Structure formats: structure tokens, C-alpha cells
Amino acid sequence: MTEDKIAPEGKVAKKLKIEVVKPENFKQTYAIGALGGHSPYDFRIGFYNDSPKGFEKSSNSQVIQRSIETEVIMSPLAALELSHWLEQHIRDFEAMFGPIAKVKNHLRPVEQPEDTAEIQGYI
Numbered sequence: 001m002t003e004d005k006i007a008p009e010g011k012v013a014k015k016l017k018i019e020v021v022k023p024e025n026f027k028q029t030y031a032i033g034a035l036g037g038h039s040p041y042d043f044r045i046g047f048y049n050d051s052p053k054g055f056e057k058s059s060n061s062q063v064i065q066r067s068i069e070t071e072v073i074m075s076p077l078a079a080l081e082l083s084h085w086l087e088q089h090i091r092d093f094e095a096m097f098g099p100i101a102k103v104k105n106h107l108r109p110v111e112q113p114e115d116t117a118e119i120q121g122y123i
Contacts, residue, residue: 043079
């Protein structure tokens with residue numbers, strides 16, 4: 001699917017159209033958060049959901065199980081483009097609905113697994 005256009009230099013330029021399709025096995029996943037990291041070659045983002053598991057008797061700490069639902073691996077350029085896309089859509093959302101409010105966690109301090117505490121390094 002292309003359309004010809006005349007470029008300013010008199011050359012014929014091709015217009016690119018992208019057709020978006022979803023395969024039969026397409027799956028949507030809701031996630032409450034993301035974690036991940038990067039290497040010199042790619043970025044990895046794991047999307048997760050949390051489920052309460054009760055309290056540990058020995059430490060009186062509530063245990064939350066964090067389940068990684070899916071992981072996306074992308075090139076540094078694709079990650080940069082994703083960040084620009086997200087920033088624009090967040091600006092558009094806030095222009096329509098107002099600032100996005102953060103929910104305060106009443107359980108502090110939170111003890112996260114060492115490899116998920118920061119958004120650096122792989123999952």
C-alpha cells in the first residue's frame with residue numbers, strides 16, 4: 001500500500017502506510033507495574049501484578065507475591081521511541097482528566113527482592 005507523491009526536487013517520493021493487525025493468539029494483559037533493566041544491546045521491561053499472600057508469623061510482615069505476566073525486549077531506539085510515545089500520551093491524558101495522582105502505600109518500609117528494587121539490571 002503506497003502512494004506516489006512529487007518531492008520538491010522533482011523526484012517521485014513514496015508514502016508509507018502501515019496496516020496494524022492482531023493475530024488470532026493476541027493476548028491483552030493488565031499490569032499494575034513494571035520492572036526491568038538494560039544492557040548495551042537491549043531494554044527489558046517485565047509487567048507485573050501483585051497478590052497478597054498473608055503475614056509471616058516470625059516477622060509480622062505482610063507478604064505480597066509479585067507475578068511477572070510478560071516481558072518485552074526492545075532495542076535502545078525502540079525504548080526511546082516508547083518513552084516519547086508514553087510522555088505524549090500522559091500529557092494528553094492529563095490535559096483531559098487532570099494530573100495523575102500517586103497512591104500512597106500504607107505499608108512501609110517495603111522489602112523488595114534485590115533484583116527488583118531498582119529499574120536496572122535484568123529481571
